[in-house]
Every structure is written in C-alpha cells, then in structure tokens.
Amino acid sequence: MxxxxxxxxxxxxxxxxxxxxxxxxxxxxxxxxxxxxxxxxxxxxxxTKTSRPGxxxxxxxxxxxxxxxxxxxxxxxxxxxxxxxxxxxxxxxxxxxxxxxxxxxxxxxxxxxxxxxxxxKNLVKEFLDKNEPSESKSEQVMKWFYGRCEEYNALNETENLENMRMERLKLIKKIGSWPMLDGKWKEEDFDMNDMLSQITRIGGISLGFFNLILVKEVVLIHAPSGITKSVEEVEKVLMELLNLSGSYPDFNITSENQVSVEQLQEQVPILDFPRIIKNLFNQKNKDVIWNKLQGKILGLAQPIFFNETRNLQKILETTPKRTLANYLIANLIMQMSMGNQILDCGMIVMQNLPLASLRVFTRNHxxxxxxxxxxxxxxxxxxxxxxxxxxxxxxxxxxxxxxxxxxxxxxxxxxxPKELEVPGALDVFFESVDMSNKDTYAAAILEIERFQTEQTFNNLAALLPxxxxxxxxxxxxxxxxxxxxxxxxxxxxxxxxxxxxxxxxxxxxxxxxxxxxxxxxxxxxxxxxxxxxxxxxxxxxxxxxxxxxxxxxxxxxxxxxxxxxxxxxxxxxxxxxxxxxxxxxxxxxxxxxxxxxxxxxxxxxxxxxxxxxxxxxxxxxxxxxxxxxxxxxxxxxxxxxxxxxxxxxxxxxxxxxxxxxxxxxxxxxxxxxxxxxxxx
The missing domain is CATH 3.40.390.10 (Collagenase (Catalytic Domain))
Incomplete structure (x- = not known):
C-alpha cells in the first residue's frame, strides 16, 4: 500500500x-x-490529566x-x-x-x-561495498554483478560502447550467422527454430514474430507490437506482421480470445513453440517446468495467427530465409541498446537480484x-x-x-516463505548463473537478465516460492x-x-x-x-x-x-x-x-x-x-x-x-x- x-x-x-x-x-x-x-x-x-467516566x-x-x-x-x-x-x-x-x-x-x-x-537499500549497498568473501552463491553473484557495474562507471563512453559491440558480436555467433555481416552465409544452413531457441536461451522473450508476456500468472503468446525498420528488405516483407497484428495494447485480453499452445501450434506448425519456450527455463528442470506450465501457456486468437488468407504461417513460408535471419538478429540487437549514463550500481543489483538482496538484509539486520x-x-x-x-x-x-x-x-x-529460511535454499536457484568469461558489464547484465527470466518461470511453476x-x-x-x-x-x-x-x-x-x-x-x-x-x-x-x-x-x-x-x-x-x-x-x-x-x-x-x-x-x-x-x-x-x-x-x-x-x-x-x- x-x-x-x-x-x-x-x-x-x-x-x-x-x-x-x-x-x-x-x-x-x-x-x-x-x-x-x-x-x-x-x-x-x-x-494534562482529564477524567471522563463511562x-x-x-x-x-x-x-x-x-x-x-x-x-x-x-x-x-x-x-x-x-x-x-x-x-x-x-x-x-x-x-x-x-x-x-x-x-x-x-x-x-x-x-x-x-x-x-x-x-x-542502503544497508544492502553497504554489504556490496565491503570487500569480504562469501561462500553463498547468491552473494557471490551479487558482488560479481556489482563489481562489473562499478567497472562500467569507471570506463569512458568509448570503452563501454566497444564492450557492447564486442558482446553483440559474441551473441550473434552464439545464436547463428547474420547474413548482413557474413558473406559466407548459406540458406541451407539456416534453421529458424534453432535461432529462435538460441535467442530464448539467452533470455529473449520479444522474438519478432511473436512475444511472450506474463498476465495474471499466465504466459501469453501474442503478436509483436511493432516492426524494426532498420533494413529495407525486412521492413518491406514483414510490415505485413504489423498490419495483421495491429497494436497490441489495444487488443483486449479475455478468456474468450485465448487458445491453448497446442491450438496455436496447429495454426503455425512452422514454429516449434515447445522447443522455443523450453529454452527460457532452467535447463536441468525444463521438462518438469514445461509439464507444470503447459496449461498456463496460452496464445491469443489474433489475426496474425488465425487469418485465413494471410497469416504468420504463410508469411514465414514465403519469406526468404535470408530476410528472416536478418530480421531476427536485427530485432535482438535493437533490444540490447544501452545508455552511457552513470549507473546506480547498488540499485541495479537490487532490481535484478531482489531475493538475494532480501536475504542479505534479513540475515544481517x-x-x-x-x-x-x-x-x-x-x-x-x-x-x-x-x-x-x-x-x-x-x-x-x-x-x-x-x-x-x-x-x-x-x-x-x-x-x-519459510522455505527460504533453510540454509542454502536460495543458493540452489543461483547455480545456473554463469559468471565465467563475463568480465564486462555488458556481458554480466545479459546473463543476469537471462537468469531473471528463468527465475520468473521457476516461480510460475511453483519451484521458487x-x-x-x-x-x-x-x-x-x-x-x-x-x-x-x-x-x-x-x-x-x-x-x-x-x-x-x-x-x-x-x-x-x-x-x-x-x-x-x-x-x-x-x-x-x-x-x-x-x-x-x-x-x-x-x-x-x-x-x-x-x-x-x-x-x-x-x-x-x-x-x-x-x-x-x-x-x-x-x-x-x-x-x-x-x-x-x-x-x-x-x-x-x-x-x-x-x-x-x-x-x-x-x-x-x-x-x-x-x-x-x-x-x-x-x-x-x-x-x-x-x-x-x-x-x-x-x-x-x-x-x-x-x-x-x-x-x-x-x-x-x-x-x-x-x-x-x-x-x-x-x-x-x-x-x-x-x-x-x-x-x-
């Protein structure tokens, strides 16, 4: 309140x-x-004393x-x-x-x-400033992330932009090849579902062709709200997506216009929704989480999915693979933009790692x-x-x-919840955070954002209380x-x-x-x-x-x-x-x-x-x-x-x-x- x-x-x-x-x-x-x-x-x-009988x-x-x-x-x-x-x-x-x-x-x-x-929040910041080792994985992640952020503030704008550029190139190599930059790109090597799965593996939920949102503990698959116009060939072909989907905020979400992921899969068989979405989960428990959440993952009965004459399935079937690859990577990069302002690193840690921050306060104060x-x-x-x-x-x-x-x-x-009082209970969820080879803030924030998405699904599946x-x-x-x-x-x-x-x-x-x-x-x-x-x-x-x-x-x-x-x-x-x-x-x-x-x-x-x-x-x-x-x-x-x-x-x-x-x-x-x- x-x-x-x-x-x-x-x-x-x-x-x-x-x-x-x-x-x-x-x-x-x-x-x-x-x-x-x-x-x-x-x-x-x-x-002053006053007396009022009765x-x-x-x-x-x-x-x-x-x-x-x-x-x-x-x-x-x-x-x-x-x-x-x-x-x-x-x-x-x-x-x-x-x-x-x-x-x-x-x-x-x-x-x-x-x-x-x-x-x-000041007390949590005080903990972050102390140069003391910790055996707790959640606290180690907090201090690692805080350190990368402080290093970002110490660098100049040119150095930070270069770090971001290098991180983008690493990501492109991880999710696939970008035709715009790769002269050896071959259409027969392109697997759209593989690229989408790689994007979700790094925590991406805005996937260009569709987005994932959480509404009242239900994951909704809906049409994109806009199309990037950075590449003419992408804009020309995929503007159809925007015309079909309309503006998402104006779409009324009701139980009547929700469909199961199985029904959506029937309408867009070219996309492997289970494979794509599972990569957002903790990989050790992805099948368990999928089974728990399958009834909570729903699609919206929007024209982009269900239009009889022109829909997402037909667009993806007829659009050149080169265009699709260019669009997916361009869309990902557009979401990775970072400003150059000085960061409040303590607040950024607390915003992205709230449970670990809460544990620090409760344990110490x-x-x-x-x-x-x-x-x-x-x-x-x-x-x-x-x-x-x-x-x-x-x-x-x-x-x-x-x-x-x-x-x-x-x-x-x-x-x-009392479950989190058990020693090491929270640290179990931090085992999936990979701090290796991430020595810049640009790399660290991407890993932490991926982890946050994973944690959201853990909570939705009742694994994280x-x-x-x-x-x-x-x-x-x-x-x-x-x-x-x-x-x-x-x-x-x-x-x-x-x-x-x-x-x-x-x-x-x-x-x-x-x-x-x-x-x-x-x-x-x-x-x-x-x-x-x-x-x-x-x-x-x-x-x-x-x-x-x-x-x-x-x-x-x-x-x-x-x-x-x-x-x-x-x-x-x-x-x-x-x-x-x-x-x-x-x-x-x-x-x-x-x-x-x-x-x-x-x-x-x-x-x-x-x-x-x-x-x-x-x-x-x-x-x-x-x-x-x-x-x-x-x-x-x-x-x-x-x-x-x-x-x-x-x-x-x-x-x-x-x-x-x-x-x-x-x-x-x-x-x-x-x-x-x-x-x-």
Missing part, C-alpha cells in the same frame, strides 16, 4: 530514492539522538509495568514528542497536532515508510521473531473483521456468509485482489513500525492499520466484486450493494469537501475511494484489537507514562503519515489513487466516535462532525 498499495497484477507505487551512510555515522547519530531524546523527554511537561478502560490513565527504554522505544518516544505541535487543538486539525513539527526535527524527504525503504508476532496480529485483525461483519446491522445474511468465506480463505505471506521483484525490499504491504492474498514485506515488520521490544499496544497501533488496510482492500469498491478465489463474482444482494455504494459515496463526498492545507477543496474522492475505504476499515479494526490489550501488563513508552492509552493510539497511528509538505501540483494530485497524508489522518479519525471521546471534541468541530461515514 505504500503503506497502502492494493495490488492488481502486481502494480505498485514506487516511493524510493537512495542515500548512503556509513555504519559508524549511523551509530554516532543514533547515540546523539538517543541522548538528545532522553534529555528532551525528561524536560517535557507531563500531559468510557472504556483505555481512556483512563493506567499504571504500566515499567518503562520501555530500548533504543527503538526511545526513538519512538522521540517521534511522538518532537513531531507533535502542542499549540494545535487536536479537535481542529489532528494531523497538524500530531505531525506539525515534523519538518523541524527531521531531514527526511518522505514519511517513515519511504525512509525505511531507503535505509534497507532483521529479527525473525517479528514474523511470528506479525502473523498472529494478522489473525487477530482478521478475527476482528469477522466479528465486525457478523455484528453488522445492515448486511443481510447471504452477504455476510460470502464475506466471511472470503475472509476465511484470504491467504497471507508474512515477510518471506517467491516472486523475484524489487518491491520486496520496500517498506510496504500489499493485497493482491485476483489472488485474495495479503503480503507483508520484511521492512515494514521492522522498527520504527514493529519491534520486539515495543509494548504490545505500540506494535498494534503502529502496524495494525497497515494490516487492516490491506485486508480491507478485499472489501473496497473493487475487492468486493471478487470472491474467495479472487475471481470476479457478484456475491452481494442488490439491497446490500446499493447500501454499500451509499456508504462509500459518503467518503467520496467527504474528500471532495475536505479543505486540505495544500490543495484546498479541489480533491477527487472518486479516484481515491478504494484507498479511503481501506483506511477506514483498517483503523477501525486496529482500534478494536488495541482495546483488547491489558495495559497494566505492558511497559509505558518513555516520557509518556501518564498518556492515556486511547489518545496514544491515535498519535501512534498518525506517525506513519507524518511527512514533509507535498510537492505534487494539484493536477497530478487529483489523479493520485491515494488521499493526501493530512486526510489519511483527519479524514479517518473524524469518522470515529472513539477519537472524539478521547480528545473531548465538541459535536460540530472539524474532528467531530455530526455526519460520520462508516463502511461496515
């Missing part, structure tokens, strides 16, 4: 930029911050069991104290009350979420006990939603039954609508959001909304249209569906009328409704779990011994959205699927009676409007 990203086909926002701090600097700064924080908190005035236990001051003084707790206390602006009435603008001094006490350019992502605690918290929040649905006064029994079924079958991945995606390193959580699957990244299960030393209530308030938000995406305006399997199905009664739309319209109207401090009343709630609905659900669920805690058995946060638990919940939850003033112009903000940070605090809390009670907000005040919006 960018602490709130709903995933459909694995798209997400990227809020990452990178900086590097040496460990000694980090330690020195931490020592300074801890000392400063202790001093400031000791001098901090105690919070309110649940958390609204009263409690006698805690000691004080948490771990470095992580002290940092949390520092944020709670220094980021809030005590001059602001929380009933007028709680975001400013909780976060108003953020810019005065941090040099961060983003929220805690984006800053944590930077720190994780992550407490695995957090995984079990987070997993239990997920179950607690799911149970809270179950109770909320059961107690709903407007949902009919049929809708409740379907909602509970979806919740029951919601899958979860906490951090990473995790998608190799750089988003794994982000401080983030995701809900995959078409899988009904909740995923929490490792980085968001670490401080400052989650730490083993935190009191239980601090863990819940800091990350409970994150978890509840992602679970809530299963029931937002899009998620509610999918069942327990993630398949599109309307399981709502007409009456409940109408009432749901009325309730979400309430949130839309609130956002449209929200007087944002940076954008005024110019925001578009229709664009942000899914995120707002998930926010509202998430905080409500987190609040319910929070109030089950026996605070007398928990330590207090240093400096907040007398802070009432109900107030502390809202301050802790708001910390995730404290950040600098937004930089986006209004026109771009109106297109964002996420509400502004200010609304993610004020907009949610103003709909909660518990907030108004905690801060004694009078009815009609900005944070306690008479009309409130609720989902369930």
């Amino acid at each position: 960018n602490m709130d990203t709903k995933m459909s086909n694995q798209n997400s926002d990227d809020h990452t930029c990178f900086y590097h701090l040496k460990r000694i600097i980090i330690i020195c700064l931490l020592g300074f911050c801890v000392g400063y924080t202790f001093a400031s908190l000791i001098l901090m005035p105690k919070m 309110i649940q236990q958390s609204s009263e001051s409690v006698n805690h069991k000691g004080v948490c003084k771990s470095p992580e707790c002290v940092t949390l206390a520092h944020q709670l104290h220094n980021w809030r602006d005590v001059s602001i009435d929380p009933c007028q603008d709680f975001y400013e009350a909780a976060c108003g001094k953020y810019n005065e006490h941090t040099i961060s350019t983003g929220t805690r979420l984006s800053e944590k992502s930077k720190i994780v 992550f407490n695995k006990f957090n995984l079990d605690m987070a997993s239990q918290l997920v179950e607690d929040i799911k149970e809270s939603l179950k109770q909320t649905i059961q107690e709903s006064t407007w949902l009919q029994e049929e809708t409740k039954k379907n909602a509970l079924l979806k919740l029951k079958h919601m899958k979860k991945t906490i951090g990473y 995790m998608v190799p995606n750089v988003e794994l390193l982000d401080s983030n959580a995701f809900y995959y609508t078409d899988e009904n699957h909740l995923k929490l990244n490792v980085a968001i299960l670490d401080d400052p959001f989650f730490d083993i030393t935190y009191p239980t209530y601090a863990k819940i308030a800091s990350i409970g909304e994150v978890i509840g938000h992602e679970i809530g995406h299963g029931f937002d305006t899009d998620g509610r249209k999918r069942d327990e399997k993630g398949e599109e199905r309307d399981w709502w009664t007409p009456q409940d569906s109408k009432e749901y739309d009325r309730r979400t319209q309430c949130l839309i109207d609130q956002y449209n009328n929200y007087d944002d401090p940076d954008y005024g009343r110019n925001l578009n709630g229709s664009v942000t409704i899914d995120e707002m609905a998930a926010d509202q659900i998430g905080v409500e669920l987190s609040w319910k779990i929070y109030n089950r805690v026996d605070f007398s058995l928990e330590p207090s946060i240093f400096g907040f011994e007398d802070e009432k638990p109900d107030k502390l919940f809202f301050h802790l939850t708001a910390l995730n959205w404290c950040g600098p003033r937004p930089r986006l112009p209004l026109s771009l903000q109106q297109e964002q699927v996420h509400p502004t940070h200010s609304f993610r605090v004020n907009g949610v809390f103003r709909n909660m009676k518990s907030f108004a009670k905690a801060f004694n907000c009078p009815v009609g005040s900005p944070m306690n409007p008479e009309k409130k919006c609720q989902i369930f």
